[in-house]
Amino acid sequence: MGNTTDILQNQFDAIVVGTGITGGWAAKELCEGGLKTLVLERGRMVEHIKDYPTSNMDTWDLPNNNVLSREEKKKYPKQFRLGWAPKEDNKHFFVNDLEHPYQETKRFDWIRGYHLGGRSLTWGRQSYRWSDLDFEANLKEGIAVDWPVRYADISPWYDKVETYIGVSGEALGLDHLPDGQFQPPMDLTCPEEDLKKAMGEKFDDNRVLTIGRVAHITDKESNHEGRNPCQYRNRCSRGCPFGGYFSSNSTTLPAAERTGNMTLRTNSIVYEIIYDDQSKKATGVRIVDAETHEKLEFKAKVIFLCASAMASVGILLQSKSERFPNGIGNDHDQVGRNIMDHHYQLGATASVDGYLDKFYKGRRPNGFYIPRFVNVNEKSRQRDYLRGFGYQGGASRTDWQVSVAEMQYGKELKENILKPGPWQIGVSGFGEMLPYHENRVTLSATEKDQWGLPQLDFDVEFKDNEYKMREDIIRQIVLMFEAAGFKNIQPYENETGPGLGIHEMGGARMGWNPRTSVVNKHNQVHAVPNIYITDGAFMTSASCVNPSLTYMAFTARAAHHAVEEFNKGVFS
Known part of the structure; x- marks a missing residue:
């Protein structure tokens, strides 16, 4: 993809590191802004549709009923902490842990995909806006540092991103979960409707249940540049040949390529940003070719670091010079600190009586969402912990497999497998x-990796606030299930650690003060303003909603700023 003359000359207007959720957006916006842009991906090429080998397979087409063999499982000792991935149908979108090791002073579940598009091919697609409840929390509670932006700064960029990617959802009118530009919502099932009704009738704290806000096209009349509406196959983690859900591969990278301004290089592991003492700017990046181990340099006036939060932190720390002996932008020991994730792996299950004459069509690639209802005002203020939580879930009918345990056969089995x-x-x-x-x-x-680069070492843990919140998460969902009359309620809490939420963030946080933060309100590194960091590394706090929509909004905003500054000659 892209201009081979530029890559031979190694000179570009901009370089984007990474091709996931944020890298794709940075590439699109910079290229559409007229900048000749080199996009670097550390993993292999994945071409939309062509390189989704399992996307149309049924379970019986896959080896071992879609379960990895013992030998295959040995390659994914950390990825398997998820409990649900990888499988035979998507293992090619998860890294081999033995080939890509890291260190754990404390447990950290780092779930990764090294290929074009990154985790935009396997993400959960849940898309929620932040509000000023989130942006103001640190300041009001005296926690960490204040965000230098508020909802009004980001709202128009949420509009832009939602309109472009296609977000299906329902408007709720909640101040703490702002409504967006929605395509038609998917339907709730009958038990989900019952839970929604019970929550509204039996609790006085404005609890709401809604269908998930999800990055799937549901408007059959809209034009999304060759993408088709969601087909309700629920095979999203294999790659969608219809383009029904948003990914870099189906959407932003093709848009960048159509401009003629993008040059794409895969198998390119960026390990250092080059700093020039005289200009006091970054002048390019150094890479090692993942296949040949050859080291190369590429030059540019603007660098967008979108490698994923922890990988971007690693690049910053490795980018040492006389000016930055501890890593670029790390004058005050802030790079690599304040790491966050969402904690989950807890909740409840229950059985639901009735509705045996009801079913649903297709396999909905979405669930319901219960927005935060604690610590949103004085009435819901909690004494034991700060901040809040939301719930994601779903109700469905168990299938014919339940009959196998009864060892049925003959006519009875034939009847049961149809029900x-x-x-x-x-x-x-x-x-x-x-x-x-x-x-x-x-x-x-x-410890080094196979390319001679230092491995990352994680020293991250949940603390008292998170553990007290977890107690309430379980208590509240049991109360709601009881209110709905569900039976056989089984609360659960699995052993877990940071990272397993796959929402890792922090390490190069945004803030007002260069002494206590790494990037400014435009996502520019304070000390080197032609470096922008727009993946999860810039996050100053975590909210409790899925963060990808916020990453995309900030990336679009930062790229717009970069194009304006570039055209003014600020980076020359």
């Missing part, structure tokens, strides 16, 4: 993690 089983419902809580200065990632002093 779905009873309804069940399950919910998981997602809670906000506070930004702790001591939660950090560093470069290992001794």
Whole structure:
């Protein structure tokens, strides 16, 4: 993809590191802004549609009923902490942990995908806006540092992103979960409607249940540049040949390519940003070719670091010079600190009586969402912990497999396999993690990867606030299930650690003061303003909602700023 003359000359207007959720957006916006842009991806090429080998397979087409063999599982000891991935149908979109190791002073579940598009091919697609409840929380509570932006600064960029990617959802009118530019919402099932009704009738704190706000096209009349509406196949983690959900591969990278301004290079591991002492600017990046191990340099006037939060932190720490002996932008020991994730792996399941004459069409690639209802005002203020949590869940009918345990055969078996089983419902809580200065990632002093680069070492943990919140997450969902009359309620809490929420963020936080933060309100590194960081590394706090929509909005905003500054000659 792109202009081979530029890559031979190694000179560009801009370089984007990474091709996931934010890298794709940076590439699109910079290229559409007229900048000749080199996009670097550390992993292999994945071409939309062509490189989704399992996207149309049924379970019986896959080896071992879609379960990895013992030998295959040995390659994914950390990815398997997820409990649901990888499988035979999507293992090619998860890294081999043995080939890409990292260190854990404390447990950290780093779930990764090294290929074009990154985790935009496997993300959960839940898309929620932040509000000023989130942006103002640090300041009001005296936690960490204040965000230098508010909702009004980001709202128009949320509009832009939602309109472009296609977000299906329902308007609720909640101040703390702002409504967006929505395509038609997906439907709730009958038990989900029952839970919604019970919450409204039996609780006085404005609890709401809604269908998830999800980055899937549902408007059949809209034109999304070759993408088609969601087909309700629920095979999203394999890659969608219809383009029904948003990914870099189906959407932003093709848009960047159409401009003629993008040059794409895969198998390119960026390990250092080059700093020039005289101009006091970054002048390019150094890479190692993942296949040949050859080291190369590429020059540009603007650098967008979108490698994913922890990978971007690693690049900053490795970018050492006389001016920045501890890593570029790290004058005050802020790079690699304040690491956060959402804590989950807890919730409840229950069985639902009735509705045996009801079913649904297709396989909805979405669930319901219960927005935060604690610590949103004085009435809902909690004594034991700060911030809040939301729930994601779903209700469906169990299938014919329940009959196998009864060892049925003959006529009875034939009848049962044609009938779905009873309804069940399950919910998981997602809670906000506070930004702790001591939660950090560093470069290992001794361990290297196969390219000779230092491995990351994680020293991150949940603390008292998170554990107290977890107690309430379980207590509240049990109360709601009881209010709805569900039976056989089973609360659960699995062993977990930071990272498993796959919402890792922090390490190069945004702030007003260069002494206590790494980037300014435009996502520019304070000390080197032609470096922009727009993946999860810039996050100053975590909210309790899925963060990808916010990453995309900030990326579009930062790229717009970069184009304006570039055209003014600021980076020359």
